[in-house]
Amino acid sequence: MKKNYFFLAVLFFGYIGTFAQIPVSYYVNTHGKKMDELKTAFHQIISEPCDVLPYGWGAGCLATQFVKTDNYGDGRVWDMYSDVKLYYPNTYGVNIEHSLPKSWWGVSDETSDIYVGNVKAYQDLHHLSPSNVAANTAKGNYALGEVEGDIPYNDNGDILPFNNYVSKVGPGKSFMGYEENTVFEPDDEYKGDFARMYMYMVTCYENLSNRWRSVGTRSMLQKDTYPVFTVGAQRLLLKWSREDPVSQKEIDRNNAVYAIQHNRNPFIDFPNLAEYIWGDSIMRPFLLDKTAKSGAFDGILPVLPDAPVEGDVLLSTTFMTSLLPFQPVSVTGEQGWKYTSGYGAQMSGYLGHSISNEDWLISPPMDFSDVVSATLKFMHVCNKGSVANMKDNHTLWYSVSYSRSGEIRPEEWIQIPVPKYSSGTSWNDWAAPEIVLPSELNGQGKVFIAFKYLSTDSESATWQIKNLSLNVSRKSLEVGTIPGENADIHIWFDGNGTLRISAPEKVERVSIYGIGGELLYEGRGVAGVSGISLPAGLYLVKAVCAGGRVFSEKVICR
Known part of the structure; x- marks a missing residue:
């Protein structure tokens, strides 16, 4: 397979070249926010x-x-x-x-x-x-x-x-x-x-x-x-x-x-x-000292706090003020997901009469590369539809290959059973399932979960979802751990201090860790990223590819 080369200009020893000079204290108040x-x-x-x-x-x-x-x-x-x-x-x-x-x-x-x-x-x-x-x-x-x-x-x-x-x-x-x-x-x-x-x-x-x-x-x-x-x-x-x-x-x-x-x-x-x-x-905090920059700061950053400790919560939203971080995708029908204060995310195929709809509400991509277990919790209620069809028309799915193109390919999605539903006859009968996600998701570099709504021209329920959280347990970072087959990717520092990655597919995200497991740099796998200083030493570089594969490699910066 022909290899494509993606270069990250991760520069050190104060090299600036023709890049921007970003005022060192200008953006300090953005650190750690989302x-x-x-x-x-x-x-x-x-x-x-x-x-x-x-x-x-x-x-x-x-x-x-x-x-x-x-x-x-x-x-x-x-x-x-x-x-x-x-x-x-x-x-x-x-x-x-x-x-x-x-x-x-x-x-x-x-x-x-x-x-x-x-x-x-x-x-x-x-x-x-x-x-x-x-x-x-x-x-x-x-x-x-x-x-x-x-x-x-x-x-x-x-x-x-x-x-x-x-x-x-x-x-x-x-x-x-x-x-x-x-x-x-x-x-x-x-x-x-x-x-x-x-x-x-x-x-x-x-x-x-x-x-x-x-x-x-x-x-x-x-x-x-x-x-x-x-x-x-x-x-x-x-x-x-x-x-x-x-x-x-x-x-x-x-x-x-x-x-x-x-x-x-x-x-x-x-x-x-x-x-x-x-x-x-x-879902990640913006870390001013670690994110990719188009140039160098014009001085030394003040000491910034580490990333806020968020325990084991990977994803959390009430859906009360926005559908974000989820994105709605409409396959058929005139209606779509919306949010309502007090009731959360809501989808209904009814507009004066029932209308055939297929609508998805899809999470952002989540990195499960170091996850050993994950539990999804949310509250939901269905009403005004057929109780007999409730479990077939209001479902939960996951994908490790969704391309975020807005196109739903059925072969990319696998259904996750939902153990608890409401009665289907009351707005007050909220169900609160706790779902252990399938173990095959653990170790994946890109995971999506989605809610799928269906209605017909003769029957359309209203589905409301709120207070969602995804809790995970992670394995400790071990330098030298290389998930999956690593033969077709190569990561190295060249003589100019530029981090280079040779991979058979597009690299979407790169993270650099110190020998103690601390995150030093995080950015997308595109050319022209710069602005981090790395002394000589041993580092662990993790690359997440577009197809969801995760590679990590020990790299020496001389």
């Missing part, structure tokens, strides 16, 4: 100070800074919307473009009663870029997405579909339950840039969440501070962020904007941050 609490901690840091410049092209206005923030070289400014060469100070044919459409969160009209508080978002350079006029006209305020089919070249922004070979605007294709009528699709090399701009905006300006607005079907946002993005938008932005990792262009731009506005885009500084807030690491 999910919504983590997002809010970043909001509190990057929203003040945020010294935006006046909007426009005049002296002292923000557009005059494009020559610094978007410097392509040779007097050109970098246009992510077209390949038209834009030269400064000649601004003919150039627009100031909001990556996240301003019509989604407010207006710039000073006479509007919602103007106050929106002005910074309107003038924030972190999401403003120079744009060719035609591309900007075509983009309008359409949602991000991927355009369906081949679109012929057309650079007239007044006529859709539009395709100038950098930007496309046209009919959106369905992606993991995310559907828009017309979408804007940037070039592949900029998709991660746009994803991180969107993530920055909903974090820096989460105080404007009550003003997020839909324009037709074009908004990707909800009126809340977390998770803010709709489920489909989360999937799309995470996909783009993973496929187009942080580039040197983004690093340089982040530093340039910081010099002007005195705030940073943390989704550039920490390439994995989106995973801790919306992705596959939402």
Whole structure:
């Protein structure tokens, strides 16, 4: 089998190169936090100070800074919307473009009663870029997405579909339950840039969440501070962020904007941050000194506490304020999982009459590589349906091969018997099963659990689930333990101090442990990750591959 090579730039001895210089104390208050609490901690840091410049092209206005923030070289400014060469100070044919459409969160009209508080978002350079006029006209305020089919070249922004070979605007294709009528699709090399701009905006300006607005079907946002993005938008932005990792262009731009506005885009500084807030690491605390960075801190970090001790609870949620960390996937039907305060996650196929539905509620991927036993607990109640069909229509499943594509493949899922159900005739008859998960899950690098709901055109119950927890017992970390067959993977430090991994499949996560078992580094298996100092010594490196296989190897750093 041909091997693919995935490089992690795990650098030591103070090497910095051309990477960012991240202010050493800037992000300290984010350490140890998770999910919504983590997002809010970043909001509190990057929203003040945020010294935006006046909007426009005049002296002292923000557009005059494009020559610094978007410097392509040779007097050109970098246009992510077209390949038209834009030269400064000649601004003919150039627009100031909001990556996240301003019509989604407010207006710039000073006479509007919602103007106050929106002005910074309107003038924030972190999401403003120079744009060719035609591309900007075509983009309008359409949602991000991927355009369906081949679109012929057309650079007239007044006529859709539009395709100038950098930007496309046209009919959106369905992606993991995310559907828009017309979408804007940037070039592949900029998709991660746009994803991180969107993530920055909903974090820096989460105080404007009550003003997020839909324009037709074009908004990707909800009126809340977390998770803010709709489920489909989360999937799309995470996909783009993973496929187009942080580039040197983004690093340089982040530093340039910081010099002007005195705030940073943390989704550039920490390439994995989106995973801790919306992705596959939402159940892990964000550890400032151990997570992957796009550059080095400009000094020595203060002593930070170890990761919060959470006992043996791997997963816990009430479902009272969000479905997260679970994700809903609708296979058939018009209804879907939602959450309700006081009742938790809820699914019903009834909307004036019974409707045929198949809907799943799927956990984030969980690392069971060192688990020796796991017990799942939750409360649930079924009502308004057939008691005879209750156990067949409301079921529990697990998978070690689900791809998070939003596509349910029956062969990837195995049912777990649920020992306790409610009577099916009362809202107050909550059942509280305790389920020991199958032992074959122990040692797996990626485990999903899911609730599956079924209804028909003649019968539809309501299923409510709350107060879920997954408790595990773990084996102690032993240096030298190598789960599974290790012959086709090789992990080593090269002569420059870069950690290299040769594997037959994509490496999704890498963890580095000291000889005493302490976690020293954790990050996704993508190129360009840096910012950890490792002295010479012996380390245990664990790699979790996309297929769920886990490898660990003792590695000497000289």
